[in-house]
Amino acid sequence: MKVLVVGSVAFDDIESPSGTREGLLGGSASYFSLAASGFTPVDLVAPVGEDFPLDLVAPWKERGIDTAGLEVVPGGKTFRWSGRYRGEMNAAETIRTELNVLGTFRPKIPPALRTPDLLFLANTHPATQTSVLDQVKRPRFVLADTMNLWIETERDALLRLLKSVDGLLLNEEEARMLSGERNLIAAGKRILDLGPRAVVVKKGEHGSFLFSAYEFFALPAYPLVRVVDPTGAGDSFAGGLMGSLASGGAASLGALRRAMVHGTVSASFAVEAFGTEGIAAASAKAREARYQEFLQFVSI
Amino acid sequence: MKVLVVGSVAFDDIESPSGTREGLLGGSASYFSLAASGFTPVDLVAPVGEDFPLDLVAPWKERGIDTAGLEVVPGGKTFRWSGRYRGEMNAAETIRTELNVLGTFRPKIPPALRTPDLLFLANTHPATQTSVLDQVKRPRFVLADTMNLWIETERDALLRLLKSVDGLLLNEEEARMLSGERNLIAAGKRILDLGPRAVVVKKGEHGSFLFSAYEFFALPAYPLVRVVDPTGAGDSFAGGLMGSLASGGAASLGALRRAMVHGTVSASFAVEAFGTEGIAAASAKAREARYQEFLQFVSI
Numbered sequence: 001m002k003v004l005v006v007g008s009v010a011f012d013d014i015e016s017p018s019g020t021r022e023g024l025l026g027g028s029a030s031y032f033s034l035a036a037s038g039f040t041p042v043d044l045v046a047p048v049g050e051d052f053p054l055d056l057v058a059p060w061k062e063r064g065i066d067t068a069g070l071e072v073v074p075g076g077k078t079f080r081w082s083g084r085y086r087g088e089m090n091a092a093e094t095i096r097t098e099l100n101v102l103g104t105f106r107p108k109i110p111p112a113l114r115t116p117d118l119l120f121l122a123n124t125h126p127a128t129q130t131s132v133l134d135q136v137k138r139p140r141f142v143l144a145d146t147m148n149l150w151i152e153t154e155r156d157a158l159l160r161l162l163k164s165v166d167g168l169l170l171n172e173e174e175a176r177m178l179s180g181e182r183n184l185i186a187a188g189k190r191i192l193d194l195g196p197r198a199v200v201v202k203k204g205e206h207g208s209f210l211f212s213a214y215e216f217f218a219l220p221a222y223p224l225v226r227v228v229d230p231t232g233a234g235d236s237f238a239g240g241l242m243g244s245l246a247s248g249g250a251a252s253l254g255a256l257r258r259a260m261v262h263g264t265v266s267a268s269f270a271v272e273a274f275g276t277e278g279i280a281a282a283s284a285k286a287r288e289a290r291y292q293e294f295l296q297f298v299s300i
Numbered sequence: 301m302k303v304l305v306v307g308s309v310a311f312d313d314i315e316s317p318s319g320t321r322e323g324l325l326g327g328s329a330s331y332f333s334l335a336a337s338g339f340t341p342v343d344l345v346a347p348v349g350e351d352f353p354l355d356l357v358a359p360w361k362e363r364g365i366d367t368a369g370l371e372v373v374p375g376g377k378t379f380r381w382s383g384r385y386r387g388e389m390n391a392a393e394t395i396r397t398e399l400n401v402l403g404t405f406r407p408k409i410p411p412a413l414r415t416p417d418l419l420f421l422a423n424t425h426p427a428t429q430t431s432v433l434d435q436v437k438r439p440r441f442v443l444a445d446t447m448n449l450w451i452e453t454e455r456d457a458l459l460r461l462l463k464s465v466d467g468l469l470l471n472e473e474e475a476r477m478l479s480g481e482r483n484l485i486a487a488g489k490r491i492l493d494l495g496p497r498a499v500v501v502k503k504g505e506h507g508s509f510l511f512s513a514y515e516f517f518a519l520p521a522y523p524l525v526r527v528v529d530p531t532g533a534g535d536s537f538a539g540g541l542m543g544s545l546a547s548g549g550a551a552s553l554g555a556l557r558r559a560m561v562h563g564t565v566s567a568s569f570a571v572e573a574f575g576t577e578g579i580a581a582a583s584a585k586a587r588e589a590r591y592q593e594f595l596q597f598v599s600i
Contacts, residue, residue, distance in 0.1 A: 088482055182388055184505070185523040205484070206506040207520065216597050218520035220507065223485040257600050297516050298598055300557050 001040060001140070001246040002115070005032045006107050006132045007122025007235070009046045009057075009070065013082035013096075014274055016089065018228040024275030025056055027079065028122035028145070031232035034279045035239025035266040036120075037063040038287055040246035042239075043113045045069035045132075047101040049076035069110055076101035089230055090204055109135040118242050118251075121165070122235060123147050126157040133164050141251040143167040143242060144196075145234065151177045162195035166251065169200045169238055184209070185216075198256060200241070202234050210260055217257050222268035222294055229274045233267040236279050240266025265290045301340060301440070301546040302415070305332045306407050306432045307422025307535070309346040309357075309370065313382035313396075314574055316389065318528040324575030325356055327379065328422035328445070331532035334579045335539025335566040336420075337363040338587055340546035342539075343413045345369035345432075347401040349377035369410055376401035389530055390504055409435040418542050418551075421465070422535060423447050426457040433464055441551040443467040443542060444496075445534065451477045462495035466551065469500045469538055484509070485516075498556060500541070502534050510560055517557050522568035522594055529574045533567040536579050540566025565590045 010027035014020070029046040036042045041064040048070060057067050079102035082095040107128065115137045121129040121144040129144055144165045150158050151174060158178075162168060168191060172184055178194075179187035184201065188211035191199045199211040205227075207220040241256075241263035248255045268290065269282035310327035314320070329346040336342045341364040348370060357367050379402035382395040407428065415437045421429040421444040429444055444465045450458050451474060458478075462468060468491060472484055479490035484501065488511035491499045499511040503521075510517040541556075541563035548555045568590065569582035 183525055183527065186525045189525070203506065206503065207518075209520075209523075216523050218507075218523065218597055220509075220518035220520065223509075223516050223518065225483055225486045225489070227483065261600055295600060297518055298600065300561055300595060300598065 001117035001249065002043065003036050003040055003118045003120070003242055003246050004043045004045065004109075004113055004116035004136070004139075005029050005036070005120040005122060005239075006045045006109070006129075007032060007120070007124065008079050008102055009048050009052070010079040010081055010102075012231055012275060013080070014229050014231055015084040015095075016229050017086070018226075019274075021274045026081065026231060026275055028232075028235040030276050031235035031270060031279060032120055032122060032239040032242075033060065033065045034063070034276055035236040035270070036243035036246070037065045038240070038266070038282065038284060039243030039262070040064070041066065042243075043069055043116065045071070045107050045109060045113065047071045047073050047076070047079075047105045049073055049078040049101045052078045069113055071108075073101040083231065085230060088205075089227055092231065107132055117141075118246050119143070120238055120242050121145065122238075126150050126154050126161040130157070130161050130164065133161075141166045141242075141245060143169055143238060145169045145238065146174065148174055148177055159194060165196055167198040167200060168196040169202065169234065171202045171204070171234070175199075175201050200260065202237060204230070204233070208237070208260060208264065210256060212253060212256075215253060217260070219260055219264055220298065222264050222290065223297065224268055224272065227271045228278070230271045232270050232276065232279070236270035237263035237267040239279075240264070261291060261294055262287075265294060301417035301549065302343065303336050303340055303418045303420070303542055303546050304343045304345065304409075304413055304416035304436070304439075305329050305336070305420040305422060306345045306409070306429075307332060307420070307424065308379050308402055309348050309352070310379040310381055310402075312531055312575060313380070314529050314531055315384040315395075316529050317386070318526075319574075321574045326381065326531060326575050328532075328535040330576050331535035331570060331579060332420055332422060332539040332542075333360065333365045334363070334576055335536040335570070336543035336546070337365045338540070338566070338582065338584060339543030339562070340364070341366065342543075343369055343416065345371070345407050345409060345413065347371045347373050347376070347379075347405045349373055349401050350375060352378045369413055371408075373401040383531065385530060388505075389527055392531065407432055417441075418546050419443070420538055420542050421445065422538075426450050426454055426461040430457070430461050430464065433461075441466045441542075441545060443469055443538060445469045445538065446474065448474055448477055459494060465496055467498040467500060468496040469502065469534065471502045471504070471534070475499075475501045488516075500560065502537060504530070504533070508537070508560060508564065510556060512553060512556075515553060517560065519560055519564055520598065522564055522590065523597065524568055524572065527571045528578070530571050532570050532576065532579070536570035537563035537567040539579075540564070561591060561594055562587075565594060
């Protein structure tokens with residue numbers, strides 16, 4: 001099955017208790033693609049500036065990531081994000097955001113990419129996400145990410161989007177904000193009423209929840225003794241999840257549970273190193289070993 | 301198998317978003333006994349004051365809780381705790397603590413209670429916990445609770461205790477404080493080195509971890525749409541866990557995993573109502589139904 005991600009490619013500057021790194025390859029589409037390509041070929045649509053050295057993503061071809069949809073904006077500069085993690089590293093502190101080419105990005109999906117089986121709408125303005133949906137033949141499963149900014153400032157556009165997606169991925173705080181419910185279980189149920197048939201709540205080191213009309217499902221995070229850089233954990237989770245769904249062939253609830261384990265495993269590799277280095281380095285063998293190990297961690 | 305708990309019986313005043321209640325029956329031994337008695341008979345040792353109306357615990361006999369070890373301290377007043385929960389209710393804010401008879405409690409285990417198969421040392425001064433261990437024939441499994449106060453002020457006594465118990469129950473913050481590790485997984489592993497062969501970390505709404513020399517195990521919390529009063533969740537968890545171990549006959553790692561699910565279920569009943577009302581009202585049928593439901597929530 002064909003997987004398409006529309007999102008960002010970025011340069012990230014990261015400060016964490018493990019050190020400081022500048023100009024790391026980052027962005028939602030990068031993390032997602034690297035995670036999903038462990039399972040299935042991936043098409044990527046994202047903007048970069050003229051400053052972006054395309055040889056950075058040349059090795060991705062061998063992994064089955066087609067970067068034909070990487071749009072080099074003439075005269076533009078690549079999106080750059082600088083962030084800091086401290087203490088228990090539960091939340092990033094944004095030092096600086098330079099949207100650059102991302103600020104004016106109106107994705108045009110190339111004709112060859114308009115029939116994805118699975119589509120991941122990485123976090124951007126909900127109207128932009130909707131415009132992507134309008135350009136593609138209805139995929140089997142559409143998963144959207146969002147953020148607190150859009151929930152606060154673009155609620156109507158977001159609510160419209162939610163009527164057209166199959167799954168919504170968001171973190172605890174966002175789930176509470178979107179639903180108006182303080183209790184996270186109540187929040188998940190309330191969001192189901194807004195349209196998606198699957199709501200995945202990411203809880204960082206506390207794992208994840210899946211809400212659907214028929215069932216509730218909960219997973220812990222993969223237990224890591226050391227987290228180096230949590231950036232991209234959510235997009236890597238989404239990549240493992242969608243890759244697993246693509247390789248399994250269908251988005252049944254059983255498949256979604258297994259896909260969430262793969263998402264959990266992908267996220268664990270992502271946060272073990274700076275930037276995309278961890279998820280890029282995770283071999284099929286290492287991923288499978290961690291998947292099996294994880295099943296032991298949660299079996300009763 | 302015989303289960304003994306040494307802890308507190310208290311009056312609690314609780315403020316939560318669900319309302320305000322005064323003079324609720326509380327205390328670690330109360331929550332523990334009510335949860336464990338769903339599985340097995342329980343003996344309780346705890347001090348109360350002359351102000352304690354013994355008819356409050358008279359109905360416990362029918363549940364298999366033997367209150368012969370309830371020590372009425374002449375001229376004493378019952379331990380009283382006033383606390384408040386706000387917002388996401390993750391932590392209690394203590395308004396007032398009146399230790400009263402608990403402040404001078406030196407438990408004397410009645411001769412008939414000195415051969416428990418399982419022993420729960422509820423949270424008190426670690427030297428007091430050790431004195432209980434010194435009075436009983438070595439049980440098959442000893443589980444101890446503790447708190448931030450003892451970790452900070454009585455570390456040596458606590459470290460001595462840890463060399464003599466099988467399991468330690470503590471929350472996230474306490475695990476970090478005791479181990480000096482910020483990462484919770486590293487913390488759990490470090491605490492194993494201090495003596496216990498099982499370390500159970502309670503994470504409230506985020507579930508629980510089990511660390512042992514051989515394995516790691518993680519569970520989410522039971523998903524509740526509404527939490528009324530989190531007081532006693534940890535002691536109810538311990539009660540369900542130890543009750544399950546007692547009824548199963550052994551503390552194998554497989555039995556511990558199932559016992560943690562029972563602990564999770566017990567805690568979920570406890571927090572659904574004020575004081576001990578929730579755990580006291582949970583029928584065997586309701587507990588079994590929630591246990592089976594929970595297995596579905598976490599099965600992959």
